[in-house]
Amino acid sequence: LPEYAFIGRSNVGKSSLINMLTDRKSLAKTSGRPGKTQLINHFIINDSWYLVDLPGYGYARVSKTSKKKFQKFITNYFEKRQQLISAFVLVDIRHKPQPIDLEFMQYLGESGIPFGIIFTKADKLKPMAIDRHVNEYCEELLKTWEEIPQYFVTSSSKHIGKEDVLDFIGNINEEIEQLKNQ
Numbered sequence: 523l524p525e526y527a528f529i530g531r532s533n534v535g536k537s538s539l540i541n542m543l544t545d546r547k548s549l550a551k552t553s554g555r556p557g558k559t560q561l562i563n564h565f566i567i568n569d570s571w572y573l574v575d576l577p578g579y580g581y582a583r584v585s586k587t588s589k590k591k592f593q594k595f596i597t598n599y600f601e602k603r604q605q606l607i608s609a610f611v612l613v614d615i616r617h618k619p620q621p622i623d624l625e626f627m628q629y630l631g632e633s634g635i636p637f638g639i640i641f642t643k644a645d646k647l648k649p650m651a652i653d654r655h656v657n658e659y660c661e662e663l664l665k666t667w668e669e670i671p672q673y674f675v676t677s678s679s680k681h682i683g684k685e686d687v688l689d690f691i692g693n694i695n696e697e698i699e700q701l702k703n704q
């Protein structure tokens with residue numbers, strides 16, 4: 523089955539987003555201990571695709587060794603996944619573009635892995651501020667990318683953006699099915 527990977531800095535709202543997308547109240551639980559949960563969780567959605575929950579990155583207080591380990595773990599994942607269709611990088615909509623996220627997108631691009639951006643916690647900003655932050659982000663991306671990746675504005679607490687993300691994935695899966703049946 524096709525896989526879609528979700529990744530982002532710790533505390534970006536990944537567990538909440540996954541709970542929203544999978545209609546579960548509390549399953550993708552955050553561990554209170556950064557760097558502890560180095561496990562990959564798979565959720566099967568509609569019997570048709572896997573949502574892959576990758577551990578959060580960017581803990582300020584972990585050692586160099588565990589940062590290295592983490593990088594290895596993540597690169598191992600991305601190198602091995604035959605079924606991976608796309609990654610989604612989660613970004614807190616309130617924050618300015620962060621080097622660690624931009625570097626990660628760079629890595630995905632260089633590895634030939636398609637990705638989209640999911641802005642989280644949109645309920646924390648007024649609509650005008652959302653537009654401004656998204657535009658600023660896109661401008662930053664255009665410094666290194668020719669095109670702006672697909673992006674989604676979401677809020678797990680206000681249930682915003684769920685259908686956009688699910689429809690996007692559903693459409694790709696349909697295309698894949700059609701190609702298979704040709």
Ligand code: GDP
Nearest residue numbers: 532533534535536537538552643645677678679
């Ligand atoms: P993770 O570490 O990336 O899995 O992040 P969590 O999903 O555990 O969320 C981190 C914190 O942000 C928690 O306190 C959540 O309640 C909060 N949070 C997550 N999503 C949203 C959102 O859409 N809106 C608001 N206001 N807070 C959120």
